[in-house]
Amino acid sequence: MIGGAIATSATISVFGQAWTRCVHAALQDSPKALVDQVWQLVNREYVDDKFNQQDWQAIRQSLLSKDYTSKEEAYVSIREALQKLGDPYTRFMDPKQYEALTSQTSGEVSGIGIRMEVNEKTKRLTVVEAIENSPALKAGIKGGDEILAIDGKSTRNMKVDDASKLIRGKAGTPVNLKLGRPGKADFDLKLTRATIEVPTVRYTLKQENNRRIGYIRLREFSAHAADQMRRAIRELNKQNVDSYVLDLRGNPGGLLQASIEIARMWLDNGGIVKTVDRQGISEVTKANRTSLSNLPLAVLVDGNSASASEILTGALKDNKRAVVVGSQTFGKALVQSVHELADGSGLAVTIAHYYTPSGTDINHKGITPDIPTELTEAQERQLASNPNLIATQSDPQYARAIAVLSNSKLAQPAPTQPNQSFLPVSSRAEDLKL
Template identity: 75%
Template sequence: MNRSAKRYSPLQLAFISGAIASTATLSAFGSVWCRSVRAALQDSPKAVVDVVWQLVNREYVDGSFNKQDWLAVRQSLLSKDYTSQQEAYTAIRQALEKLGDPYTRFMDPKQYEALTNQTSGEVSGIGIRMELNEQTKKLTVIEAIENSPALKAGIRSGDWIVAIDGKPTSQMKAEDASNLIRGRAGTKLTLRLGRNGQSAFDVNLTRASIEVPTVRYSLKQEGNRRVGYIRLREFSAHAGTQMRRAIRDLNAKQVDGFVLDLRSNPGGLLQASIEIARMWMDNGAIVKTVDRKGGSEETKANHTALTKRPVVVLVDNNSASASEILTGALKDNNRAVVVGSQTFGKALVQSVHELADGSGVAITIAHYYTPKGTDINHKGIAPDIKLDLTEAQQRQLAANPDLLGTKNDPQYARALAVLSSNSFARPTQQNQPLQQQPMSNRATDLKF
């Protein structure tokens, strides 16, 4: 492997479905930029334009650039004068659109910051989840996160936010309120809260850096079986640590089997999906990536599985990218039975670069395949047991998320039936896929 391929290994820099694995620092491009050009572009909006072109030229997975004359694109970009960063950003986005790849995209500084905050698995704030209650029209606390300033201050689910640092919230959108509540760790904030049966009161808080829980788990006694239910919302930087904690805790409680819920998980860090796959698998391939030169890299399990108990994986058509890597690895290695709806179908890997002005660019650098060599792009993974929810069932679960992972959740109930059947590797005749349909081509979409 040459130095360039090693330096930009997909497994080091890749992210899946809007999740960053590593932020590459920018460096000079050697002979690509002559000194006079570099000097002319210094501190100019045009500099960002050309850096993005250079990165795409070097890394993009399709060497034909969607049959575009990529050199001519550069000449066109540099022939223009940009009076503002926004003009430059617009030109970059228009150039990237020519690639026909929604995952290769430019992010302005605010968008880039949001992406890195999401994938870090941490937030700087007080640690609450809130919504604009449709009935009361009040900004209402859904949850105070564990170990957060909000929980320590006694903020409860159901409290509503009357004011933020003296600013009334009566006409405020949830997004605007969130922007006011977020802030640098160590800074102060005062919330005026309402609570049933009490007069409005003030709570003084100090913002902190908070690890966002992406793994929820519980022990469920289902008849004579002890089932460990684990729901993974996204593959953030802390997902592996949280998953390891969940498996070990449930192992200590002597569960008979696991239900791993990846429904509506849009993906995240590629490395997190590999780390978590290794917690369930002792042997076998996890994923293979192929770059534009045909160079491939296969990642395997490394004898570090935390459990050998049976596993059923729940998926739906919003289970994407890193979720599909984990699902494909467990399915192809006969480690789990997959129940639910066909998955989203995104098999592309991106690298993300931070640019000098705080903006960023995500570039598709590789295609990935499941251990059996299956290309799931635009197709998804077909579950072993196909069980689609009706629209009414979807609405019921969306309106009452506490029903997820209960017998009122049809896909979870089917997972229990699989565990009870003692068929843990592949489906037997009596639980062959129901209403199996051909894989449909789904339009790819940005998942955040």
């Protein structure tokens, strides 16, 4: 759950209600208030009610017995307490880290809408592309343009991250660029920053021998991912594709609800995911007969396909809707709820364990592809150094997927049937992040 400050809940204290009221009064406008807020959220929501065999009440007493001279000291103590849970996904984020997470999962940035790189040959900061409907695209910025200065500051020897910090800013504020373009004198351009939807889905029609392949790459499950995926499938359907390749390689996950919505675009019926909370209560999501395509589908995965990627892959694999090609996935089967804290920092708390439709626990194991296809180190280096080779015959995993799709028996999806062991899903799935 991103956004919305969560008020500290009433504590259940072994020292009595009167003592608790005194503590809360003393904690107002103190770093201790933040410490207690974190403790309360973990106490209420954490998936393991044994807290990794830790005495969570004693940890609270220890946290509140300390005197903190700054919020930074409180941050250190919070992180030390959370480490005792032995769960890397239950984590504290300072305000900058929390802002970065919310920006990532929202699928939006405030800036001018360009992708940049340092050109290997010229060593200059260069525009890769201007994003659709962005101020940069509307102003005529093109791929290949060199960014020579930002608000009068030279970009010579400047890193991409440093340039991004200068270009990004509050929507509605101006930024001035000096640009270089082959065959044209250097020129200045004044742009107004805007809130931009970051493309997380890229798609194209590929002609592979006698097949028309709809290739879709999904980079992460942001708040806009489902809408972008829906547009991609509909546009490719209009182009009369006869099969699809869905590329989830390198996709680290994101919002649970996005993975559910996208799974429903490919599945007419059958289970998608089951989550189990600390009380052992199961909540299950199913397809709802809203699929956009029943064409043959291959899914590409690798060791960096994690979390929400694994939910989508598991749903398509277990329902025999797709052939999964690639290498073993990451193996993260835990769900987090994310909270904004009183000072703008954030807390992610693991609140549930999830299982694939067949009931498989993939935590620390991952999903084994139907067609295992490992890349050699040389192949990985080649694709990393030349991204244009991805989804071509020089990409062994993509090439294998095309070969599978060309085999009509393997490529034809089996009809899915509802999993009768699944229970109805509640709306709580909308609040979860993976």
